[in-house]
Amino acid sequence: MTEQNFAESFEWGVATSAHQIEGDADGRGESVWDRFAAEGHTADGAHARIACDHHRLWRDDVKRMQWLGIGSYRFSVAWPRVMPEGTGPVNAAGLDFYDELVDGLLEAGITPCPTLYHWDLPQALQDRGGWGSRDVAEAFVDYARAVQARLGDRVGRWITHNEPWCIATLGHETGRHAPGLKDPALALRAAHHVLLSHGWAMQALREAAPQAELGIVLNLSPADPATDSPEDRDAARWFDGFFNRWYLDPLFRGQYPEDAVADRVARGHAEASLPFVQPGDLEAISTPMDFLGVNYYERKVMRAGPGGKPTRVVPVPKEELTDMGWEVRPQALHDLLIRLHEEYAPPRIYITENGAAYSDGPDANGRVADPRRTDFLHGHLDA
Numbered sequence: 001m002t003e004q005n006f007a008e009s010f011e012w013g014v015a016t017s018a019h020q021i022e023g024d025a026d027g028r029g030e031s032v033w034d035r036f037a038a039e040g041h042t043a044d045g046a047h048a049r050i051a052c053d054h055h056r057l058w059r060d061d062v063k064r065m066q067w068l069g070i071g072s073y074r075f076s077v078a079w080p081r082v083m084p085e086g087t088g089p090v091n092a093a094g095l096d097f098y099d100e101l102v103d104g105l106l107e108a109g110i111t112p113c114p115t116l117y118h119w120d121l122p123q124a125l126q127d128r129g130g131w132g133s134r135d136v137a138e139a140f141v142d143y144a145r146a147v148q149a150r151l152g153d154r155v156g157r158w159i160t161h162n163e164p165w166c167i168a169t170l171g172h173e174t175g176r177h178a179p180g181l182k183d184p185a186l187a188l189r190a191a192h193h194v195l196l197s198h199g200w201a202m203q204a205l206r207e208a209a210p211q212a213e214l215g216i217v218l219n220l221s222p223a224d225p226a227t228d229s230p231e232d233r234d235a236a237r238w239f240d241g242f243f244n245r246w247y248l249d250p251l252f253r254g255q256y257p258e259d260a261v262a263d264r265v266a267r268g269h270a271e272a273s274l275p276f277v278q279p280g281d282l283e284a285i286s287t288p289m290d291f292l293g294v295n296y297y298e299r300k301v302m303r304a305g306p307g308g309k310p311t312r313v314v315p316v317p318k319e320e321l322t323d324m325g326w327e328v329r330p331q332a333l334h335d336l337l338i339r340l341h342e343e344y345a346p347p348r349i350y351i352t353e354n355g356a357a358y359s360d361g362p363d364a365n366g367r368v369a370d371p372r373r374t375d376f377l378h379g380h381l382d383a
Contacts, residue, residue: 013072017118021054029084031120036178076118086122113161131190137197144201157213160198184269189276199284205362209317217293227290231304238310252344254286299332322356330383
């Protein structure tokens with residue numbers, strides 16, 4: 001496989017998120033991740049006050065991307081950098097940073113692709129209810145307008161949110177991500193408000209920039225039953241509704257999946273009427289998009305556990321795994337893309353994240369032999 005196998009329109013890109021690379025210079029306000037992953041709560045006292053120091057070193061980073069032949073760069077804008085309190089006055093230095101970054105990317109021949117939200121909610125908004133509150137969805141629209149007004153003359157592709165499932169479920173149901181809450185009912189409300197903020201922002205961005213490409217990024221995982229038993233097949237159906245269709249269906253069909261709603265009601269997580277859904281919400285959420293961004297890393301294999309509870313099979317027997325224990329299965333990416341095309345028909349699909357975690361490091365000569373990662377990427381590109 002060589003690059004020549006791909007059409008000229010195929011975009012080779014890379015992606016980052018603000019909290020993981022920028023640091024907190026130039027007046028960035030506190031985010032939920034600053035509070036959640038504060039010193040004393042992390043391994044070895046790690047923190048994100050400097051991170052990769054991209055805020056200072058971005059010119060060098062852009063040069064490296066140019067040397068690599070990168071055509072598109074998906075970066076996230078830090079809401080607390082632009083609006084430290086989540087609403088109100090804009091931090092001019094914050095917007096100046098992204099303004100210069102966009103200019104630098106364009107000068108290097110790299111297409112900028114901003115993601116407006118990659119999990120770093122201003123802590124001030126979390127203190128007012130966070131994504132559990134409709135007010136935060138409204139605040140997101142004001143923030144989106146402010147960023148578009150500054151960068152929109154040079155940016156033609158916008159992503160509203162990265163991985164709403166992670167925001168809602170990992171942040172509000174399992175507590176594994178910021179803000180670290182464990183309330184399934186709140187997680188459903190948060191998921192709805194994230195999707196609602198997407199729909200409202202889509203409408204605002206479309207009004208300001210009718211020619212811009214607008215979309216959202218979902219992390220999606222095919223779900224296969226461990227056996228062909230009815231119980232295991234139902235466990236796979238449950239996971240698909242919980243992980244994939246809870247977001248795909250409202251975005252593309254204007255409704256939540258009935259079976260997944262019933263699953264949540266049966267567990268006591270929701271009322272059948274979903275009272276947090278107000279008139280007009282689903283119409284806003286299903287505002288037509290220009291593309292769907294897909295983050296794919298692995299499929300899930302499901303079985304019926306004790307009492308019939310859907311249970312993930314980890315690790316998947318006899319399958320290749322990354323160093324994080326994630327299954328390597330390129331065919332599942334192919335199957336996922338075909339399903340999306342046939343069942344949801346997004347106008348365009350971008351694979352916005354894919355990759356593998358391996359612990360390969362430099363040898364005595366400073367050279368990194370990384371065959372497993374190379375094989376991983378080749379396999380998924382060939383899929």
